[in-house]
Structures are given as C-alpha cells and as structure tokens.
Amino acid sequence: MHFSENTRNSCALHGALGTLNAIKGAVPVVHATGGCGVHYSDSYSKEAGLSSTDGVYGRPLSSTNIGEKHVVFGGGSRLREQLKNTVKILDAEIYAIVTGCATELVGDDIAAMAKEGIDQGFPVIFTNTPGFRGTFHNGYEKVIKTLIADLPEAIRKASPPAPHNLVNVWGIIPQQDPFWRAHLQEIGNIIESLGAVPNLFFDFNQSIHSWAQVGNAVLNIAVSPWGHKITAFLEQTFGTPGVFLDHLPVGPLAVRNLVEHIEKKLNLQTEGFYSDFQKSDLYFKTILENLRPVYFADHWQRTAVIVAESSTALGIADFIDSYLGIEIAAIILTDPLDEPARNVTSAWINSRFSEQIPETVFTEDRDRIEKVLVEKKPGIIFGSSIESAISRKLNAPLVRVSFPIFDTVIINRGFAGISGAVTLLEEIGTALRR
Amino acid sequence: MNNARLKTAPNREKRHATITAFIGDSGTLLEEYQRDEVQQRIRTFSQSTSDDLVAALRVVSRIRNVAVIIHGPEGCSAGFSYLTNKTDLKWASTQLDERDTIMGADEKLRSAVATLYNRHKPQAIIIVATPSVAINNDDIQSVVDELTGELGVPIIPVFVSGFSSKAGISGNDMALHALLKFTQGETDEADGEFLNLISVNELPEDIKELQCLLDVLKIPRQILPDTAEPRTFEKASQASATVGIDIDTAEYAGLWLEKASSVPWIQTSYPAGLVATKDWLTKIGEHFGKAHAARDLHAAESVKCAPLLSEPVLSGKRVFLEGSPSKVFGLHALVHELGGSISGLSLTHFDKLHLPSLKKLVDEFPQTPIHIGENQAFETINLIKRDIPDLFIGTTSTAVHASAEGVPSISIDQLAILGYSGLSNFADVVRKTLRLKGFINAVSGTVSPLKTSWLQRSPNWHIKQEVK
Numbered sequence: 039m040h041f042s043e044n045t046r047n048s049c050a051l052h053g054a055l056g057t058l059n060a061i062k063g064a065v066p067v068v069h070a071t072g073g074c075g076v077h078y079s080d081s082y083s084k085e086a087g088l089s090s091t092d093g094v095y096g097r098p099l100s101s102t103n104i105g106e107k108h109v110v111f112g113g114g115s116r117l118r119e120q121l122k123n124t125v126k127i128l129d130a131e132i133y134a135i136v137t138g139c140a141t142e143l144v145g146d147d148i149a150a151m152a153k154e155g156i157d158q159g160f161p162v163i164f165t166n167t168p169g170f171r172g173t174f175h176n177g178y179e180k181v182i183k184t185l186i187a188d189l190p191e192a193i194r195k196a197s198p199p200a201p202h203n204l205v206n207v208w209g210i211i212p213q214q215d216p217f218w219r220a221h222l223q224e225i226g227n228i229i230e231s232l233g234a235v236p237n238l239f240f241d242f243n244q245s246i247h248s249w250a251q252v253g254n255a256v257l258n259i260a261v262s263p264w265g266h267k268i269t270a271f272l273e274q275t276f277g278t279p280g281v282f283l284d285h286l287p288v289g290p291l292a293v294r295n296l297v298e299h300i301e302k303k304l305n306l307q308t309e310g311f312y313s314d315f316q317k318s319d320l321y322f323k324t325i326l327e328n329l330r331p332v333y334f335a336d337h338w339q340r341t342a343v344i345v346a347e348s349s350t351a352l353g354i355a356d357f358i359d360s361y362l363g364i365e366i367a368a369i370i371l372t373d374p375l376d377e378p379a380r381n382v383t384s385a386w387i388n389s390r391f392s393e394q395i396p397e398t399v400f401t402e403d404r405d406r407i408e409k410v411l412v413e414k415k416p417g418i419i420f421g422s423s424i425e426s427a428i429s430r431k432l433n434a435p436l437v438r439v440s441f442p443i444f445d446t447v448i449i450n451r452g453f454a455g456i457s458g459a460v461t462l463l464e465e466i467g468t469a470l471r472r
Numbered sequence: 473m474n475n476a477r478l479k480t481a482p483n484r485e486k487r488h489a490t491i492t493a494f495i496g497d498s499g500t501l502l503e504e505y506q507r508d509e510v511q512q513r514i515r516t517f518s519q520s521t522s523d524d525l526v527a528a529l530r531v532v533s534r535i536r537n538v539a540v541i542i543h544g545p546e547g548c549s550a551g552f553s554y555l556t557n558k559t560d561l562k563w564a565s566t567q568l569d570e571r572d573t574i575m576g577a578d579e580k581l582r583s584a585v586a587t588l589y590n591r592h593k594p595q596a597i598i599i600v601a602t603p604s605v606a607i608n609n610d611d612i613q614s615v616v617d618e619l620t621g622e623l624g625v626p627i628i629p630v631f632v633s634g635f636s637s638k639a640g641i642s643g644n645d646m647a648l649h650a651l652l653k654f655t656q657g658e659t660d661e662a663d664g665e666f667l668n669l670i671s672v673n674e675l676p677e678d679i680k681e682l683q684c685l686l687d688v689l690k691i692p693r694q695i696l697p698d699t700a701e702p703r704t705f706e707k708a709s710q711a712s713a714t715v716g717i718d719i720d721t722a723e724y725a726g727l728w729l730e731k732a733s734s735v736p737w738i739q740t741s742y743p744a745g746l747v748a749t750k751d752w753l754t755k756i757g758e759h760f761g762k763a764h765a766a767r768d769l770h771a772a773e774s775v776k777c778a779p780l781l782s783e784p785v786l787s788g789k790r791v792f793l794e795g796s797p798s799k800v801f802g803l804h805a806l807v808h809e810l811g812g813s814i815s816g817l818s819l820t821h822f823d824k825l826h827l828p829s830l831k832k833l834v835d836e837f838p839q840t841p842i843h844i845g846e847n848q849a850f851e852t853i854n855l856i857k858r859d860i861p862d863l864f865i866g867t868t869s870t871a872v873h874a875s876a877e878g879v880p881s882i883s884i885d886q887l888a889i890l891g892y893s894g895l896s897n898f899a900d901v902v903r904k905t906l907r908l909k910g911f912i913n914a915v916s917g918t919v920s921p922l923k924t925s926w927l928q929r930s931p932n933w934h935i936k937q938e939v940k
Contacts, residue, residue, distance in 0.1 A: 041541070041584040043564040049547025068520060071603050071634035074547070075520020076847070079869070081551030097921040098850050101520035105635050109607060123517035123934060127850055127926045139545055140603040140634060143573060169545030170573050170604055403564075405591055424553055427560055444554045 044404035044424050046372050046441055049169030052078045053177020053214065054136040055099070060212035060240040061185075061249075063131035065100065067124050069117045069148065070138025072103035074169075085423075086441060087216035087448030100124040104140060113141050117151045125160050131193065131246045134181070135164035142168035161190040173374050175264050178211045182268055185249045186275075197247040200254030203234040203306070206272070208258060209265025209283075209349065212240050214373075216443045217350075220452030221286060225261060228293060228455060231311050232300060253278070257303055259296075261286055261454075262349030263379045279303045284386055285352035289459040290319045291360055292353065318456050325460060326361065329467070333362075336470040340417025341365045345407055345425055346440035347373040348383055350453070354420055354439060356390065357459055362466075367414040368397040370407055372422075372440065375400060418469065435469035437462075474731040476653055480630075481645035481724060483524075483637035485512065488823035490639045492521075493845055495855070495932035499838035501822065502830050512638075517934040521846045522820075524632040524643025525602060530673045531647035531721075532598050532630070534559050537701040539594040541584050543577070543612065544568055544602025559699075562592045573604055582615050589623050596626040596655070596702040600647075606633030626702060628654040639821045640846065641796075644672060645724035651697060652728050655705035665712035667693035667756065668729065670722035674698060677888035677897075682717065682743065685753060685891055688769050689762050696725070709733035713759045715752075717890065718742055718798040719825050744802035744889045744898075745809045746774055746781075773892040780899045784811025786863070789906070792856055792874070794818035794866025795884050801829040803865055806889060806898050813837075815861040818870070820846035843931070849873050850922055854931035863906065878916035880905045 051070065055078050058066040068075050079099065102120045104113045117135070124133060135152055148164050155162035165184040167177050207225050212218045219241055226236035237255060239248045253276040258269040261283050269280035281303060287296045294315065301308060332338075342364050344351045348371045358364040369387060371380075380400055387398050399410055408428045411419065419429050422440045429436035438446050439453065453462045475481060484490035493513040494501060504510050525548065532540050533555045540563040542549040549565040556563060566572075566580050585597055599612055616627045630650045632643045667686070671679055679695065686693055694711070696704045708714070714729050715738045716722020726737035740755045741748035750770045757766025789812045793800045797819045804814060814837065822830075822844050833840055843855050853873045856864065864874035864881040871881040882905050889898045920927070 041564045041566045041580065041587070042546075043562065043588075044553050045546045045549055045565045045567065046553075047546055048550040049545050052547050052550055071523050071525075072518075072521040072640070073523035073526040073634050076522050076526050077547060077550045079520070080526075081554065084554045085551065098519045101518060103515075103518050103521055103523075105638060106633075109635055119516050120518070127517055127923055128921055129923050138603070139573070140607060143604065143607045168570075169547035170568050170570050173546060423557065426557075442553050444557060 042401070042403040046402045046422065046424070047173035047175065047374055048081065049174065050167040050172040050177035050180060051136055051138050051169055052082065053172075053174035053211070054134075054165060054167040054181045055177075056082055056174065056211070056213040057178045057181045058134050058136070059097065060218075061246065062241070062244060063246040065097070065124065065128045065130035065133050067117075067121055067133055067135045068099065068101035068138065069113065069120070069135060069141045069146065070101065070104065071140050072101060074138040075099045075101045081442070082213045085444045086213040087438075087443040087446055098128065100128060102141075109140060109144055112144060112146055114146045114151055117141075117146065117148070118154060121151060121155050121160075121162065132161045132163060132190065134184070135162065136167045136181075139168045139170055142166060156190070161193060163188045163190070174214045175211060175373060178214070178264060179267055182208070183271065186252050186272075189249050193246055194250045197250035200251035201235045203304070204237050204251060204255040205229045205234045205300075206237045206252055206255045206258045207239075207261065208268045209260045209262035211264055214441055215347065215350065216441055216448050217452030220450050220458065221454045224452060224455035224458055225259070228287075228296060229300075231314060232297065232306050232308055233310070234304070234306060257281065257300065259283070259300070262347070263375055263383070264349070264373070266379070284383060285349045285356065286454045288353040288357035288453050288455075288462065289361055290315070290322050290456055292356060293455055322456055322459065325463065329463060332467050336467070337417075338466065338470065339363050339365075341367045341414065342418045342420060343368045343370065343411055343414050343416040345370040345372060345419065345421035347371070348375060350440050351420075352383070352386065354453065354462065355387075355396070357462065359391065361459070364418070365394070366391065366396040367416060368399060368410050370399045370401060370410060372402040374402070418466070435472065437465045437469045475649060475728065476656070476732055478649070481642070481649040483642040484639040484645070484821070484823060485637060488825055490641070490821050490823035491844055492638045492821045493935045494822065495841075495843050495851065495935055497838065498830060498834045498840040498842050501842055502827070502834045505824065505827055505830075512938045513935050514938045515845070515848070515934050516936055517850070519847050519850060521848070522640030523634045524636050524640060524646055525600070525634045527640045527643030528600055528630050528632045528647040529555065531644055531651075531697055532600065533561065533673065534698040535561070535598070535700055537595045538598055539563065539588045539592055540598045540600060541566060541581070541588060542600050542602065543581055543610075544604050548602040562588065562594060564588055568604055573608055576608065576610055577605065578611050578615055581610070581612065582619065585615065585619050585627065586623070589625070594625065596628055597623075598628045598630060598650070600630045601632055603634035606631075606635075626654045641720055641821060644721050648697070648725045648728070651705050652708070652725060652732075655702055656709070664692065665760070667691055667760070668708050668711040668714040668735065669693045669695045670714060670716040670725050671695050671698040672718070672721035674717055675886065675888050678717070678890040678894060681888070681891035681893045685769065686756070689753070689757060689760070689765050691756065691760050691762065709735060711735050713738050713756070715740060715756055718796070720796050720798045723825060741805075742798045742802035743891055744894060745805035746777060746892075746895065747809070748802065748805050749891050749895075777892055777895055780896060781809060784809070785899050785903045785906070786810040786812025789813075789862040790815040791863045791865060792816045792818070792861040792879075794852060794864070794870050796820045797822055797826045797829070799884060801826060801833075802889065803884070804829075804833065806895065809895070810899055810902065812863075814840055815859055816841035816843065816855055818843040818845070818852045818855070818866065820844075850926065851931045851934075853877070853920070853922065854927055854929070857927055858931075863902070873920075875912055875915050876918040876920060878912060880909060880912050
C-alpha cells in the first residue's frame with residue numbers, strides 16, 4: 039500500500055509537539071515551515087475531542103517559519119535567533135527544539151544551535167523529528183528518550199528526591215489518545231491504591247521534575263505497545279523492572295490483571311487494594327444488574343467492529359466480550375505497529391478469542407476500513423469520527439473511542455479502569471438509543 | 473495579466489506588495505503604500521503561521537466529485553479530516569518516508585493516483601505538493617501528463633511548497649490557478665446568463681444568506697470553489713460576470729476569468745453591514761439590469777434592520793478586531809453601524825487590495841493602531857494590554873488570550889456576519905457577550921504564558937527590516 043485515505047497518524051513533529059505541550063514547563067521551538075505548527079494546532083485542537091493540551095490554544099507556538107531564503111542558504115541562523123528570543127518571551131523550565139521536514143532536508147545543524155543555547159546557560163534540548171521519519175507515535179517516543187537522556191543537569195539538581203515506590207507510566211500518548219487525561223489518571227489511581235506513587239509525567243500535578251525522577255522508579259508500566267521501547271530502554275539503562283501490557287485495562291477483571299502483574303514485580307502491601315477492589319467489583323456488578331432493562335430492550339448483544347489504536351481496541355474488545363457478550367467480527371488497528379508488535383497483537387487476539395477469532399486488520403486507510411465494515415455488517419461500531427459517515431450508511435450506532443474525534447467534546451472521561459468501564463457502558467447505551 | 477501559462481500563481485508579495493509584519497498606526501501604513509515605499513519586514517521571533525499549503529488545502533476542501541492527494545509525509549494532511557468532514561471529500565496522503573525523500577516518490581504518486589481513481593472514479597484528481605516534494609523537486613508534472621491521458625480525467629497539480637511566500641494567502645491563489653488552468657476545455661453551451669460567485673471556505677449560513685438575496689433578484693449563479701465540481705470550473709468561462717465575497721480569496725480567480733475569458737470581474741465591498749451589503753447587491757444588480765430591484769430589496773431589508781440601528785448595541789464601546797483584512801474591514805463597518813469605535817486592528821496580512829478601506833479608516837481615525845501578522849498572539853496581546861478594549865472580536869486562538877485579560881471576546885471562526893441576517897446575528901451575539909460575563913469573569917486572570925518582561929516591551933520589538 040502506497041497511501042492511505044483520511045490518515046490518522048500524522049507525523050513525528052506533531053507527536054513531539056503533543057508530548058511537549060502536555061508537559062508543564064516545557065516549551066517547544068519548532069524549526070520548520072510555518073504551516074507545520076498550524077497543521078498541528080488545526081488538527082489536534084479540533085480532532086482530539088477538544089482535549090487539547092494547554093499549548094494548542096493557550097500557549098503561543100514558537101516557530102521559525104522558514105522561507106525560501108532559508109531553504110536555499112540554510113536556516114541555522116534563523117533558529118539561533120528564534121531560540122534566543124523564545125527564552126525572552128515564553129516562560130519555561132525547558133526549551134525543546136524540534137524540526138520539520140524542510141529543515142532536515144536542507145541539513146541545518148540543529149545540534150550546534152542547541153549547544154549554543156546550552157552554552158549561554160539556557161535549559162535547551164533538541165530532537166530531530168521530520169515527518170518523513172515517523173508518525174505521531176514515534177515523535178512521542180523520541181521526545182521521551184531525549185528528555186530522559188538529555189535532561190539538563192540544572193533541572194536534575196533542582197529536583198526533589200524521588201518518592202518511595204515510584205512507578206512510571208508509559209504508552210498513553212497525549213492527544214493521539216483523545217482520552218489521555220482520564221486514562222493516565224485512572225492508571226495513576228490504580229497505582230495509588232496499591233500504596234505506590236504514580237509518575238504520570240503529563241498535565242495535572244506533574245512537572246519537569248517528574249522527568250528527573252525516571253531512573254529512580256521501582257517499576258515501569260507500559261499500557262500500550264508505544265510504551266514498550268521506553269520501558270525496555272529503562273530496564274537496560276537503570277535496571278528497573280517493567281510490565282509490558284498491550285492495552286488499557288477496562289473493567290474489574292482487567293484492573294485485577296494489571297495489579298497482579300505489578301505484584302509479580304514489586305513486593306507491596308496489597309490487602310487494602312483487594313478489600314477496596316471487592317467493593318468496586320460489587321459496585322460494578324450492581325451497575326450491570328441495573329443495566330438489564332436497557333441491555334435487553336436495546337439488544338446489546340450485537341456484532342461489533344472495533345476501529346481504534348491498538349491499546350484502546352484491545353482494551354475495549356476484552357471488556358465487551360467479558361462483560362457484555364458482544365460478538366467481535368473484526369478488530370482494525372489504526373496505529374502503525376511494526377511487524378513484531380503486529381505479531382504480538384495478533385497472538386493476543388488469537389488466544390483471547392480462541393473460540394471465534396475476530397478478523398484482525400492493520401490499516402489506517404479509510405476505504406479499506408469501510409470495506410471491512412460493509413462486509414461485516416456490524417450492529418455497533420467502536421471507532422473514530424471518520425466512521426460516522428459509514429455508521430449512518432450502515433445504520434450501525436457509533437461509539438467514539440479513537441482519534442480523530444471532532445464531533446464530541448471530551449474533558450475528563452475515558453475507558454480505563456472501573457470508572458472508565460462505567461463511562462463506556464453509558465456511551466454504548468447512548469449510541470444504541472439514538 | 474493572463475497567468476494561464478505559468479506553472480503556478482506569482483506570490484502575493486510580487487502581485488500586491490503584500491506584507492505580513494508591521495506594527496504602527498493606520499496613517500503611517502497608508503503613507504508607506506502611497507509613497508510606494510512598502511517595507512518587507514521580518515520577525516526575529518514568530519509563532520507558527522499559515523503557509524501556502526495550509527491555504528491551498530482550504531481552497532480544495534469543499535470541492536465535490538473530486539479526489540485530493542496530499543503528496544508528502546503524513547503530517548502535511550493533519551487536520552484535513554476535520555476540514556472535510558461535512559463534505560465527504562475523498563482524499564489520501566502518499567505518506568512519504570525517509571527513503572522516498574532520497575529516492576524520489578514519483579512511483580508512489582503514480583500508484584496513488586491510479587488507485588484513488590479506480591476506487592472512487594472522481595471527475596478530477598487534485599495533487600497538492602508539500603515542502604518535502606518541493607525541496608526534492610519531485611517530478612509531479614510527468615505523473616500528471618502521463619496519467620491524464622490514461623485515466624481520461626483532469627489531474628490538477630497544486631504547486632505549493634510551504635515556503636514560497638511569507639503570506640499564506642498566496643496558496644489560495646496557487647490552488648485557484650491550478651483549478652482554473654486544468655479545467656479549461658470544451659463545455660456545453662451555457663443556458664442563459666449567470667454569475668460566478670467565488671466563495672472560499674465561507675460559512676454555510678453566510679452563503680445561504682447571499683443565495684437568498686440573489687434569489688430575490690432572480691440572478692442565477694454558480695458557486696466556486698466551495699461546493700463546486702470540475703464542471704463548475706469549466707463553465708465559469710461562460711458566465712456573465714464574476715463576483716467575490718472576500719476579495720482576499722476571490723480576486724485571483726476573478727481577474728483570471730476576466731483576462732482569460734472576458735468574464736467581467738465585479739469589484740464590491742465585503743458584504744457585511746448595511747452599506748456594504750447594499751454596495752454588493754447594487755453592483756451585481758447593475759450588471760444584470762436589476763439595479764432597481766436591488767435597491768428595493770435593500771430598502772425593504774433596511775427597514776427590518778432599523779431597530780438594530782436606532783438603539784445601537786455597541787454605542788460608546790471600543791472594539792479590537794482581528795482576522796483577514798477583508799473580514800476585519802467588514803467587521804469595522806458592522807461595528808461602526810452598531811455605534812461602536814475601534815481600539816485597534818490586527819490583520820493577517822495587508823496589501824494594495826485594501827488601500828481603499830485603509831484610506832477610509834485613516835480619513836476618520838489616522839492614529840488607529842494596526843498590527844499585521846497572522847497568529848502572532850504574543851504581539852496582539854501586548855498591543856491589547858496597552859489599551860484594554862470593551863470587546864475583542866477575532867480568531868478563537870487570540871480570543872483565548874483576550875479572555876484571560878477579562879475582555880469579553882467573540883470568535884469569528886463560526887460567526888455568520890454577511891448580509892442583513894448577518895447584521896442581526898452579529899448584533900445579537902455582541903449584545904449577549906457584553907451583557908453576560910459569567911464565563912469571562914471565571915476565566916479572567918489566567919496566568920499568561922508570556923513573560924512580563926516581554927509584555928512591558930514595545931510590541932514591535934521583534935519586527936525588523938529584512939536584509940536582502
């Protein structure tokens with residue numbers, strides 16, 4: 039396949055921007071054509087369920103906006119000027135130079151410019167993020183690796199010591215997962231309920247110091263394939279053990295499964311968790327009992343097709359099979375997993391649904407996705423706003439679970455954990471009633 | 473000017489002495505243009521700003537029965553699903569990777585065009601270039617030449633680069649250039665006279681209002697490029713006249729059709745407010761021998777709007793306006809009619825097309841602060857903080873900042889302001905915004921991401937003369 043219709047995975051530069059903008063105190067400096075930043079803002083302020091990070095609207099996006107002159111003669115000096123002035127205009131604890139395709143093709147020496155900034159005493163890091171070298175997900179991975187490896191010494195020194203039992207959480211990509219805030223918080227809540235301290239890195243209550251503490255954590259948890267490389271890297275670098283999950287935990291069973299994984303790696307006092315868990319499990323059972331009239335009246339036991347990033351897709355598949363008896367005809371994974379990750383994902387699906395294996399498709403191509411939907415004739419679709427047209431055509435209700443979501447406002451809800459599963463029940467019920 | 477032979481449209485700097493960086497007063501700006509000593513200035517700090525690619529994508533986003541290929545890495549098409557979600561346009565990205573940028577991507581493009589054609593059988597295929605293919609000089613033209621014959625539909629290359637101009641609006645012209653150039657050909661005889669109405673990414677409510685007015689005057693028309701199909705562009709050469717809504721986006725197509733096909737280009741005001749709407753209707757009416765009907769229609773609609781003017785909602789209020797020059801000068805007219813005055817203007821760009829509007833402003837207020845620069849909120853806010861207005865009207869992103877200063881703010885991004893219904897809608901939105909301050913009170917005082925030291929500096933600190 040040489041192209042995709044209605045692409046969903048954007049580029050490394052945008053992923054770097056989404057990641058940096060979600061970090062309090064970080065300011066990106068874009069070295070690219072002017073439109074690169076505009077495409078990012080236009081897309082991720084409108085297509086991520088309006089779950090924009092602070093930077094999309096609230097914070098001016100510093101950008102060199104290179105012109106023809108810079109393409110012909112090089113744009114290094116323009117970057118020098120922009121960096122020098124960014125530190126005068128925008129308040130930050132760290133400035134991160136990120137690059138677009140044009141400046142990389144021209145061959146501007148970004149490292150030299152960053153070094154100049156550092157020599158002047160500014161907290162500057164840089165990472166090369168041309169769009170032709172990867173998607174949003176790769177931009178997330180690159181920025182994280184850079185922050186861990188190159189965090190300025192001054193920030194490290196100023197950071198408070200890491201709390202006892204610190205657990206790093208990876209793999210939930212701000213904005214590419216429109217529900218990222220709630221997902222991170224819910225994973226954080228689960229970790230807290232075990233008496234450990236979550237290191238979530240993004241948004242509320244986090245700061246640049248969260249990054250100085252990465253190496254002092256007792257555990258790294260990846261809740262999607264996009265956290266695996268980072269977790270493995272930290273295992274090698276700091277010897278920190280890792281939990282490698284492929285998907286979000288949705289519902290009580292998945293939460294307990296996550297906790298068991300953590301228990302295997304850490305020696306924690308988890309009695310408190312289990313007594314609370316029993317209550318939550320009971321609470322969830324009551325919700326399901328109360329749901330019965332709606333469940334039966336609206337015929338929830340339908341055939342579903344899931345179109346989503348792998349972490350969300352598998353999490354939802356696991357839940358709707360375990361708790362709702364919904365048949366899954368196909369799972370379409372839209373994030374650009376590499377071959378080994380695809381194999382792991384397929385293997386998980388094959389063993390989890392061994393009685394009736396859903397067709398597994400790896401694509402972000404709208405036409406291919408719609409062909410699968412037409413063929414499977416689902417009674418419910420879990421997907422993105424792009425699927426709304428085909429959902430109307432097939433008269434199959436759509437639950438919006440994955441990027442892009444431009445026709446729903448998401449402030450602080452998601453599908454992770456037990457509270458997320460309740461939200462999902464509400465979403466399914468509402469979609470079927472409309 | 474007949475640009476049909478050119479590969480793409482010349483940029484705005486060359487055509488209209490367009491500038492994108494300036495802070496000063498209205499009188500100084502006018503003087504520069506009158507003396508023909510327009511200074512190209514640059515910024516030593518900038519925020520991201522629309523380039524020609526962004527503008528070109530807006531032009532093609534609402535065309536029907538075509539398929540669009542964005543030829544570049546995937547990020548160049550970010551946001552296009554949102555932009556096209558109401559139109560169901562078929563589009564794809566060639567998803568170029570590092571290898572393509574080294575080895576060339578002609579083959580990928582060829583395959584994308586063929587596949588997209590076979591899947592959807594569009595009446596034309598539009599290829600939009602991106603910075604990567606522009607820098608690598610990828611051969612788009614040979615793919616176009618080769619496949620046009622093979623597939624039998626127009627293949628329309630839009631040669632934008634992301635860096636061809638400081639003014640993103642140049643990409644608007646480049647896209648229209650391609651659409652008009654590659655849809656020339658044999659067309660059926662048009663039945664009767666009709667008007668070309670140039671509309672680029674206008675709001676459906678605004679278009680509806682103008683359509684209703686033209687309906688009353690019984691003037692048949694076709695709209696392009698919004699909602700047009702390839703045939704609409706072909707037929708454009710047979711129209712009796714062309715008119716625009718917004719001169720920034722319409723002028724290139726209007727002049728093209730006048731030069732290439734002798735279709736008269738009717739220059740009018742941006743139809744916001746009573747005076748400008750009258751001008752728009754009358755000039756079109758005159759061309760079609762319906763000047764009387766246009767005046768009667770205006771008289772009847774004016775009567776309906778009279779209560780809005782007798783108790784003007786902006787009486788005694790000072791307003792800061794931000795947006796494209798057409799829109800800002802249009803809003804200026806609205807503010808004026810509703811009794812308000814201007815505290816300052818921020819324009820995405822400025823050029824010779826807007827000299828008449830600027831002159832009118834200077835005649836009345838020679839000292840009006842003017843900021844030129846798209847999406848440069850760090851300057852706009854610096855300017856606003858010096859002289860806090862009673863109301864801010866502009867883009868959503870700057871409205872966010874203005875609201876932090878406690879200024880009641882209106883976003884123009886989805887605000888219908890054209891024609892008579894636009895006037896009453898605008899008055900209603902203004903009334904509510906000025907009266908109901910619950911939200912503004914709740915969000916005002918948000919900590920600014922801008923350093924205090926910057927806000928105390930002159931707002932034009934980072935605007936410098938360009939050294940060639």
